[in-house]
Amino acid sequence: MGRAQQDAVSSGSHKYLAVRDYLTNLVVRELKVGDAIPSERTLTERFGVSRMTVRQAVAALVTEGVLERVQGRGTFVAPQRMDFELRLTTFGEEMQRRGMEPTTTVLASQTVAATPEVATELEIAPGDDVHFLYRVRSADGAPMCIEQVWVPVALVPPLFDDGPPASVYEALRAHGQAPVWGEQTLAAADATDAEASLLGLGRSRAVLRARRRTFSDTGPCMYSHASYRSDRYSVWVPLRAPGPAIVPRGRSARRDPHDTSAPVAGAHDGTTTEV
Amino acid sequence: MGRAQQDAVSSGSHKYLAVRDYLTNLVVRELKVGDAIPSERTLTERFGVSRMTVRQAVAALVTEGVLERVQGRGTFVAPQRMDFELRLTTFGEEMQRRGMEPTTTVLASQTVAATPEVATELEIAPGDDVHFLYRVRSADGAPMCIEQVWVPVALVPPLFDDGPPASVYEALRAHGQAPVWGEQTLAAADATDAEASLLGLGRSRAVLRARRRTFSDTGPCMYSHASYRSDRYSVWVPLRAPGPAIVPRGRSARRDPHDTSAPVAGAHDGTTTEV
DNA sequence: CGCACAGAGTGGTCTAGACCTCATCATCGT
DNA sequence: ACGATGATGAGGTCTAGACCACTCTGTGCG
Incomplete structure (x- = not known):
């Protein structure tokens, strides 16, 4: 089954996007949860790119929660956890x-x-x-x-x-x-x-x-x-690791690198007490 | 200010961890929201590692929401949005x-x-x-x-x-x-x-x-x-983009690459109706 | 004075390798 | 039969470069 590149949807000009799109389609169309994707070296050959490029594509999907890497075994389609997160749905x-x-x-x-x-x-x-x-x-x-x-x-x-x-x-x-x-x-x-x-x-x-x-x-x-x-509706929320929260020392004058964002209004706050 | 490596906390043996820890400390101890971190090439020199390694460290913190990259400008301490998310806190x-x-x-x-x-x-x-x-x-x-x-x-x-x-x-x-x-x-x-x-x-x-x-x-x-x-407590939740959700075709027999996980019990489900 | 443009510096993408750890499995020896 | 072992192949880390796209700034020209 050569010519995997053909599947690319919006590969644009970046090679890693071509690989990512290929994997996305694979996950959507052919694979089941728990199935392995082709190995990184296989993808390297199939797309004629370097391994770092393949890893970039895979990393993107891992970050999205679509794939899971397991050292020594392979990379697998992740369970659907993410689909259950709160989404901006109708x-x-x-x-x-x-x-x-x-x-x-x-x-x-x-x-x-x-x-x-x-x-x-x-x-x-x-x-x-x-x-x-x-x-x-x-x-x-x-x-x-x-x-x-x-x-x-x-x-x-x-x-x-x-x-x-x-x-x-x-x-x-x-x-x-x-x-x-x-x-x-x-x-x-x-x-x-x-x-x-x-x-x-x-x-x-x-x-x-x-x-x-x-x-x-x-x-x-x-x-x-x-x-x-209340008897028909409840909400499932994932909780992130607490970690030693990385919090910067304070806020500098300018609010944000990208000035398009505007200040969040109101008293929104995580797990908030509104007294 | 040479010898930045000394700051490394749990650098273990991986170089990118040393860089990541250095940046973490920088964010916690010295920088404010919106401040720029040292450029990737600066870090490359300071730690004597290749740029890919620096990028791996930075990427980890970007994924965590600690940093934000802006092409052509630099990498900055991200606004604290993330800190307001639901966390596993006491x-x-x-x-x-x-x-x-x-x-x-x-x-x-x-x-x-x-x-x-x-x-x-x-x-x-x-x-x-x-x-x-x-x-x-x-x-x-x-x-x-x-x-x-x-x-x-x-x-x-x-x-x-x-x-x-x-x-x-x-x-x-x-x-x-x-x-x-x-x-x-x-x-x-x-x-x-x-x-x-x-x-x-x-x-x-x-x-x-x-x-x-x-x-x-x-x-x-x-x-x-x-x-x-109810009069003192409310919860703030971020809502992810709906996107064309990437959903695998179905579930395969084996549940998960890492067998340590067990099936989620009960009717947990995203934004769920429990009828 | 003001604008255009060039240069410097940033992150973004990419290569072609290298060596490591880890999981798996077939094989060999007991 | 059964356990140890090594081969295989997966992902993990890392190098030393390269060129591209973008932002900013300073300089010089009009």
């Missing part, structure tokens, strides 16, 4: 992944003026126009969560032109504001009466509240609140 | 980090037989002896959370020999079972009467429940339940 994607039928009831879809909170999180001025979407999301017919979403109108004016989108993330992607990463604060709370009614809560009134900021390449592109039924 | 460490005084009330400290749930999570047999610790943890005198901890006696028999440790993680580290990573499931719940009383809850009865498994090199070393006051 409600619909999430539900489909676990075989449930997602449905949505739109309670409101309009343009509103940004409240101070929303403005802060989206890094716009209070009063600026934002698209606002207010929905109840259900799985297999049972209400699962209540969701409020804000997106700056200035960022994507025609976002709701075709009516409220089934997936805001999809809509953002379609308008060149693909979500790249996000941050989310989780807390427990007692449901308001409105929430209890919409979610059909009985005796148990606890809900899991998520406040999420989603970022595209250019900055915050969406802010959302969501309240999940 | 309650005491957490509170100290935000300048609060942690205190603990021990409600129970004894050896008990593992319940089926505990046994499953710790991958031991039901009925096996486990150290059990039951505590209320407070910050600045106000109850913050209720915590139950289980550790297999077989793993660290003398864990409680000096009485209940102030920090279980510290105790584990001291006995050669240093926590390496963990996984945690978060959910909202209504406090039980006992919890409400211990936490001094008023009208609001919602608590944030965390079930955590902590792993050392050899496997699960601790299982814990914690219930946090």
Whole structure:
């Protein structure tokens, strides 16, 4: 099976990308979890590159959690742990992944003026126009969560032109504001009466509240609140090694090597006490 | 300032570790966020190693989120984002980090037989002896959370020999079972009467429940339940890019290259619906 | 005064080897 | 039969260069 290079998808001009793409396709299309990939020296020959180049490609996938190296044995497709991490996924994607039928009831879809909170999180001025979407999301017919979403109108004016989108993330992607990463604060709370009614809560009134900021390449592109039924929803979080945390002595005047980033607003903090 | 190597802490025998440790110390002791580290070629000379070796050291710290490379400019101390991620930290460490005084009330400290749930999570047999610790943890005198901890006696028999440790993680580290990573499931719940009383809850009865498994090199070393006051505690989580997730075709018969790992028990799943 | 351009310095990619440790397995000897 | 051993081949570390792409800065020209 020579000519592996043909598989390259976006190899561009870098050889290690060609190798990486080849391996990616291999993992997606042919290999199962635990299977070994071709040895580094095999790849060296097959692609006609040096071993350091192959190692660079493999290292990238190891960092992503796709592969695992084992000295003396080989490199293997990693168990899917990573897929279970919190991801920037759509409600619909999430539900489909676990075989449930997602449905949505739109309670409101309009343009509103940004409240101070929303403005802060989206890094716009209070009063600026934002698209606002207010929905109840259900799985297999049972209400699962209540969701409020804000997106700056200035960022994507025609976002709701075709009516409220089934997936805001999809809509953002379609308008060149693909979500790249996000941050989310989780807390427990007692449901308001409105929430209890919409979610059909009985005796148990606890809900899991998520406040999420989603970022595209250019900055915050969406802010959302969501309240999940506590009896149906829990979140799995991986915990990194504590290590002797490497913490620099302090902050220098200039904030960041790449000045595109803006200061994180609000009191977000890891495992935070908000007193 | 010659002889940078002297700074090496655990350089062992690998040259790139010497460079990495040197950089780590630099970041911890001298540099501020945004400061540049010495250039790769400078380090090459200073340590008398090749550039690939320096790059390996730098790459390790970039992967850890300690440093950031910027082509054409240099390598810089990364903003502390990473430090805010969920970490495998002690309650005491957490509170100290935000300048609060942690205190603990021990409600129970004894050896008990593992319940089926505990046994499953710790991958031991039901009925096996486990150290059990039951505590209320407070910050600045106000109850913050209720915590139950289980550790297999077989793993660290003398864990409680000096009485209940102030920090279980510290105790584990001291006995050669240093926590390496963990996984945690978060959910909202209504406090039980006992919890409400211990936490001094008023009208609001919602608590944030965390079930955590902590792993050392050899496997699960601790299982814990914690219930946090919802008005004082929230959790910040980063959300990874959704990307076209690289997912292998299926699972092969053998589970994992390193057989030390055992199947993850229970219904842990990313952003999970537990119906 | 202001702008363009060149040079220096940075990280990014890449080579063609080398020797190491470690895991596995077939073979040989007891 | 069974255990020791060595061959094989995997990844781990490392060298001494090379050229490329990018950023910044200083200089000189208009």
